[in-house]
Amino acid sequence: MGGVIIYEPEEDSDVNEFPWTVTFEPSGGDDWDSFICGPYERDHAVALAEAVALDDEEGGVLAIVKPMLPALSAQDVSATIEELREAAAEEEDEEETVNGTPVDFDDDDLEEEEAEFDEPPSPEEIREGMARQYRRLLDLDADSE
Numbered sequence: 084m085g086g087v088i089i090y091e092p093e094e095d096s097d098v099n100e101f102p103w104t105v106t107f108e109p110s111g112g113d114d115w116d117s118f119i120c121g122p123y124e125r126d127h128a129v130a131l132a133e134a135v136a137l138d139d140e141e142g143g144v145l146a147i148v149k150p151m152l153p154a155l156s157a158q159d160v161s162a163t164i165e166e167l168r169e170a171a172a173e174e175e176d177e178e179e180t181v182n183g184t185p186v187d188f189d190d191d192d193l194e195e196e197e198a199e200f201d202e203p204p205s206p207e208e209i210r211e212g213m214a215r216q217y218r219r220l221l222d223l224d225a226d227s228e
Contacts, residue, residue, distance in 0.1 A: 085110060085136035085144035089129055092150070101150040102216040103128035107135065113143030122151055122220070124212040127204045134203035153220065 092098040102122030109115050121128060132146035154160045
């Protein structure tokens with residue numbers, strides 16, 4: 084069995100409305116090139132990641148689910164990077180550290196989670212979700228002109 088890492092934004096965050104991607108990469112000693120799939124709706128991305136990584140009998144697949152940020156310019160990307168740097172610096176100041184390395188002493192976060200979905204979405208459901216994401220992306224682009 085492989086692993087799944089899912090970015091969990093706040094429930095009311097605008098990020099929940101963005102398209103989502105899944106990065107599949109090797110783990111457990113496997114050696115192959117990682118790749119990114121998407122865009123998906125969040126639920127479809129999570130279900131696909133879990134279906135692949137958690138059912139992998141060799142245990143060599145790590146799936147990372149995260150949103151695609153709709154940056155329309157280099158300035159947008161630079162502004163996002165700066166915001167993330169500032170947030171990381173603030174978080175680092177708040178965390179407990181050992182020799183300068185942040186350490187989380189809370190073992191409650193280490194619980195294993197059950198897969199959210201019994202069945203991965205069908206190819207048709209994924210196509211429909213991708214079509215919705217592409218339409219939304221195209222609408223975002225039209226609004227900026």
